[in-house]
Amino acid sequence: MYLCQNDLLIHQSGHKIMVLSFWEKEFIQEKFDVTILGAGITGTSTALSLVEKYPELKVCVIDRAPVSLGASTKNAGFACFGSPTELIHDISVMGEQKTADIVKMRWLGLKKLLSRVPEEKMFYQQNGGYEVFDHGDSSFAMVEKKLEYLNQFLAETIGAQHVFSLENNTIWSSFYQKMIFNPFEGSLQPAYMMSFLQSLARQKGVVFKTGVSVKEVIPEQKLLISEEGFSIPFQKLCITTNGFTKTLFPEVNVFPARNQVLITRELADLPFSGCFHYQEGYYYYRNVGNRILLGGARNTDIQNESTDQFGNTLKIQHELMRFLERLYPGASENIEMWWSGILGIGNVKEPILSWKDEDIILGVRLGGMGVAIGSFLGDKLAGEIGISLGYTE
Numbered sequence: 203m204y205l206c207q208n209d210l211l212i213h214q215s216g217h218k219i220m221v222l223s224f225w226e227k228e229f230i231q232e233k234f235d236v237t238i239l240g241a242g243i244t245g246t247s248t249a250l251s252l253v254e255k256y257p258e259l260k261v262c263v264i265d266r267a268p269v270s271l272g273a274s275t276k277n278a279g280f281a282c283f284g285s286p287t288e289l290i291h292d293i294s295v296m297g298e299q300k301t302a303d304i305v306k307m308r309w310l311g312l313k314k315l316l317s318r319v320p321e322e323k324m325f326y327q328q329n330g331g332y333e334v335f336d337h338g339d340s341s342f343a344m345v346e347k348k349l350e351y352l353n354q355f356l357a358e359t360i361g362a363q364h365v366f367s368l369e370n371n372t373i374w375s376s377f378y379q380k381m382i383f384n385p386f387e388g389s390l391q392p393a394y395m396m397s398f399l400q401s402l403a404r405q406k407g408v409v410f411k412t413g414v415s416v417k418e419v420i421p422e423q424k425l426l427i428s429e430e431g432f433s434i435p436f437q438k439l440c441i442t443t444n445g446f447t448k449t450l451f452p453e454v455n456v457f458p459a460r461n462q463v464l465i466t467r468e469l470a471d472l473p474f475s476g477c478f479h480y481q482e483g484y485y486y487y488r489n490v491g492n493r494i495l496l497g498g499a500r501n502t503d504i505q506n507e508s509t510d511q512f513g514n515t516l517k518i519q520h521e522l523m524r525f526l527e528r529l530y531p532g533a534s535e536n537i538e539m540w541w542s543g544i545l546g547i548g549n550v551k552e553p554i555l556s557w558k559d560e561d562i563i564l565g566v567r568l569g570g571m572g573v574a575i576g577s578f579l580g581d582k583l584a585g586e587i588g589i590s591l592g593y594t595e
């Protein structure tokens with residue numbers, strides 16, 4: 203038995219359901235040609251590509267949060283496509299062809315993003331990226347030896363010449379005296395990026411239904427069931443829930459991975475600008491004006507960081523503060539705030555783009571470079587959905 207109280211139906215078991223007005227119910231339950239679950243960069247880019255390719259389609263995006271609540275507005279804002287040690291590692295594990303395919307996705311994704319969002323709207327700056335090394339780290343010698351090979355590989359893959367070059371590290375004596383520079387990397391403000399993409403999608407007719415947390419997908423009835431007790435019908439459903447996908451589809455090979463981030467207050471005479479990678483990208487830092495943003499170190503506590511729960515832990519905080527002191531002595535006394543975000547990762551780095559059945563498609567497992575891949579994957583998802591609806595690309 204339910205009791206109605208303050209617009210909630212409360213069951214004797216304590217279960218609560220929000221009571222909708224007729225108007226809200228009509229809006230939430232309206233059927234769209236394509237329903238996208240997840241309003242991060244992947245879902246929003248999919249919606250944009252759909253209405254750009256097929257303007258007559260009715261497209262809606264559902265999310266539990268007003269803008270997004272996963273990685274797209276929590277990340278470090280690196281617009282990057284792979285540091286030298288990461289590329290060498292990936293080539294050794296996946297081979298040249300697979301690595302080239304993924305690098306190309308990142309490169310084309312960045313181009314697409316930059317074609318949609320004006321640089322000044324997302325504070326994009328192409329200040330370049332660097333990989334830094336410890337003294338005595340044997341991976342530097344390996345990268346140095348393979349630098350020409352990597353440049354050739356990237357020239358063939360993305361058409362950019364002389365991507366990596368050696369630079370003297372005149373900034374930090376606690377790191378090795380050489381670093382690798384990549385002038386093609388940039389940085390941006392991810393929340394402004396997402397806000398612009400979502401406004402653009404709205405202008406093109408996409409409807410956003412936010413504050414709706416989906417707890418179940420019933421494929422046979424083509425229904426989404428929300429935590430609040432709404433049932434929402436769909437025709438074609440695109441799942442872009444990335445690191446949270448397992449709660450709806452436990453069998454999908456994508457795992458949550460938390461990343462913790464800090465930002466300092468403004469610091470005097472910050473000695474660097476640009477984006478920096480360390481230890482195959484497990485640590486990353488950049489300047490935000492005169493502040494330092496630093497994140498990662500997940501590799502120092504893999505077990506506890508394999509979670510889809512937001513939060514900060516003392517272990518990672520201590521490790522990041524220790525690292526921060528190497529970048530700018532005294533900065534750990536000047537931390538303004540901490541946060542975390544949730545990645546979707548797997549045992550391979552390729553994103554998953556696959557049909558679950560004839561009406562449900564998945565676009566997940568963006569890994570650590572979703573700012574780059576998101577727009578590319580969205581475009582591919584839109585193409586697939588279009589074909590399933592009878593369009594020829």
Ligand SMILES: Cc1cc2nc3c(=O)[nH]c(=O)nc-3n(C[C@H](O)[C@H](O)[C@H](O)COP(=O)(O)OP(=O)(O)OC[C@H]3O[C@@H](n4cnc5c(N)ncnc54)[C@H](O)[C@@H]3O)c2cc1C
Pocket residue numbers: 239240241242243244245264265266267269270271272273274275276277278279280281282414415416417442443444445446447450460461462463497542543544545546566567568569570571572573574575576
């Ligand atoms: C701390 C951190 C730093 C990073 N730094 C960078 C970087 O510098 N450069 C880079 O390229 N990449 C970076 N990444 C990775 C990048 O942010 C992600 O790969 C990318 O944002 C993934 O986008 P997405 O849209 O697939 O997923 P998300 O942004 O996670 O979006 C998924 C959406 O689904 C919604 N959702 C999930 N489940 C449900 C549900 N049941 N009901 C309703 N809504 C639901 C969530 O609210 C969320 O909005 C970083 C990630 C993190 C966490």
